[in-house]
Amino acid sequence: MRELARRTATSARGRTDLVLFLFFFAVFVVTAGRAHLCFDVWTSNYASWRLATAHTPYIDGVRIPELENNVISWVWIQDAPNGHTVITRAPAAVLAGLPAYLLTQPDHMTVLPAAVTAAALTALAVVLVHRAVRTVVEGWQATAAAAAFGLTTPVWSVAANGIWPQTITVLGIAIAAWAMTVDRWWWVGVAGVLLLWARPHAAVIVAVVALAAAWRARDVRIALRGGLPGALSLPLLCLWTHWIYGSWSPMPLFGSGAFSQVQQSLLDPVNQAAMWVSPDRGLFVFTPLLLLLLPTVVRCWRGLPRWSTDLLLAGLAYTVIQAALIGFSGGYPIYGYRYGLEFLACATPAYAIAACRATGWARRVIAPVLALQFTVIVLGAVVDRVTLWDTDGWTDNAFVHAMVHGGPAVAVLAVAVLFASYSGIRAWTDAQLRRARREDAAPVPVG
Secondary structure, three states: OHHHHHHHHHHHHHHHHHHHHHHHHHHHHHHOOOOOOOHHHHHHHHHHHHHHHHOOOEOOOOOOHHHOOOOOHHHOEEEOOOOOEEEOOOHHHHHHHHHHHHHHOOOOOOOHHHHHHHHHHHHHHHHHHHHHHHOOOOHHHHHHHHHHHHHOOHHHHHHOOOOOHHHHHHHHHHHHHHHHHOOOHHHHHHHHHHHHHHOHHHHHHHHHHHHHHHHHHOOHHHHHHHHHHHHHHHHHHHHHHHHHHOOOOOHHHHOOOOOOOHHHHOOOHHHHHHHHHOOOOOHHHHOOHHHHOHHHHHHOHHHOOHHHHHHHHHHHHHHHHHHHHOOOOOOOOOOOOOOOHHHHHHHHHHHHHHHOOOOHHHHHHHHHHHHHHHHHHHHHHHOOOOOOOHHHOOOOOHHHHHHHHOOHHHHHHHHHHHHHHHHHHHHHHHHHHHHHHHHHHOOOOOO
16 A cells, blocks of 8 residues: 555656656747847857867868857867867757757758757746655645745756756756756766866866765765766767867866956956846846845754755855856846856755745745746847847846836836735745644544
């Protein structure tokens, strides 16, 4: 009987995961970027298309009209030490789009196959976050956390919009979060491979959580399982860079311009602060719930699962390193922040669990703030080019700019969306709470 109940519960969870994946994939694929993408994304897609159709990573003598007369095209296209002209993009972003281009074989460059891939990968990440949080809270609370993660943050407007490195790192962090809840440390190691191949320094996230868990358990096998896959993939990463660039060093992965700002931003307090509070790129600006629930997270810290707090601290360490390596803005055109997405993914489980234990004003602000975040994000996720130049990151905000310069109709529509989303969140939450109370009050069968 117990085995039957276990199988039934597992089947029900599987159906829930499938429904969630299909829902988020549908939303993401409908709103994914098909034009006007940042050239960081476009060139990654071009490299995937070139590999799939021409079977070579080199673009010697190839004319790319989209990049002609672009004064910073050197960021994406360079003459490598091996004498070839190449696109300098992260291998994870290039390889992630490759299967879709191999299947479709488009005769001209299009971002559509990669956009569909980004939607699928990000939908999978949302489902894995749901599975991780569901091990601690009620099913409906985990669903609410997944919806907040996927629909009220730049996960939607950035990671799901096209294949950025953050599309891969968010997925890797979601895999790690789920794997830690079921003690599958080899899968944490697989997540480390994705992080390493997307942004090499992001591997610090897996290193922190694996070492912390190994220390607490006094079990070196946890550290080995979490670290070996990434370590074993490092020679392959170097082989990739040697093939593409003629260099065994992974440093050319993002081109010579990737870390050109190290000297100007290394531990620069302004750049560090900008990651959190700059008007158009700040984590706390586009996701203010992170700030408003911070006291609740601190209050509940000792009662939160250690895997969730380890992950949050790992994300914080990575974000400090990221802000030390490069400027905060993340390029143009993007809506919301990009370099903060790793922290968001790392912090989501701890914040979601803490939110379920919020009391007083903290509990009361959750619904309206999520409605506000949804209203802000849906504009940039649905409408192309609602973006500002990255140089405006400290002086303006894309949503506010759109409200001021978009005319009264845009502002009225935003208010309507805000009211509708808040009403929907409150109605759904109240219904789930009533159901939970009825289940708690139901008599327990005897015998």
